[in-house]
Amino acid sequence: MPLSPNMRAALFMTVSLAGFTVNDAITKYMAETMNMGQVMFVRGVFATLFIAALAWHQGALANLRLALHPMVLVRVVGEVVATVTFLIALAQLPIAIVSAVLQALPLAVTMGAALIYGETVGWRRWMSIIVGFAGVAIIVRPGFEGFSVYSLVALVCVAFCTGRDLATRRIPERIPTLLISTATVLAVSICGAFLVQPMGGWTHPNTFDLFLLACAAGLLLVGYQFITISLRTGDISFVAPFRYTGLLFSILLGFLIFGDIPDFPMIAGSAVIVVSGLYMLYRERVVGRSKAASESVGPSMAPDGL
Helix, strand or coil, X not given: CXXXXXXXXXXXXXXXXXXXXXXXXXXXXXXXXXXXXXXXXXXXXXXXXXXXXXXXXXXXXXXXXXXXXXXXXXXXXXXXXXXHHHHHHHHHCCHHHHHHXXXXXXXXXXXXXXXXXXXXXXXXXHHHHHHHHHHHHHHHCCCCCCCCHHHHHHHHHHHHHHHHHHHXXXXXCCCCHHHHHHHHHHHHHHHHHHHCCXXXXXXXXXXXXXXXXXXXXXXXXXXXXXXXXXXXXCXXXXXXXXXXXXXXXXXXXXXXXXXXXXXXXXXXXXXXXXXXXXXHHHHHHHHCCCHHHHHCCCCXXXXXXX
């Protein structure tokens, strides 16, 4: 029995999130043998080659000056800082906790769109935003036993991801997406190169290390291809909730690879964030405004150098 367009789109979304999460797991695993600056640089080199080749093939690099548009530059800076803070948090915290904190990104983008762009956000969605950030507080546990300063680093990542996504919404449509991606991943690679020495110096990678980082870069590209197909195949209001499967993949990989067992605050906080996010998506569908949370944020809800 053939799947409906929405079910196919949901499957593509799930595959996309699986790719993003496996990339995160590989990155965290590599942090055990090399510093995050080197991980950013090596993975970024592979990603730049993959994305630039695809962009060149599709003619997106015909006018490189378009990459100097102010909003593109703002997006690039936001992505670079978000990537650095994300990788620092990922190296020190269980992958599930980092993923859970990043689930608050749609809430933050909706709040930013209301405060900066003046978009109308009703009281129900404001309440869902407040409840969602309460869920983040449950996970972060400020002032309580189990608190880690790296949880705050993950929150800084959310802030810069929010700025990145708000800037993305102001980039003219005439600027090719692949050109933006190429400029972004190149900037992330260059930043990683500058951070190698301050973060501990160069570690000579073996062939297997290079293979893993090449796979991580390839998974980013695969993830973005599947997310594009997903959003073009199904209704956004139906597909968007499936991005939360990334949290389930993070919990599973965290347990299988790193032996991380989620505690009650992490599970409770994640549940609060997901429920508030789903309710906000529902309200956006009711009032006919799906762009704030459904279309404006990256599918993995995390920076990845793209």
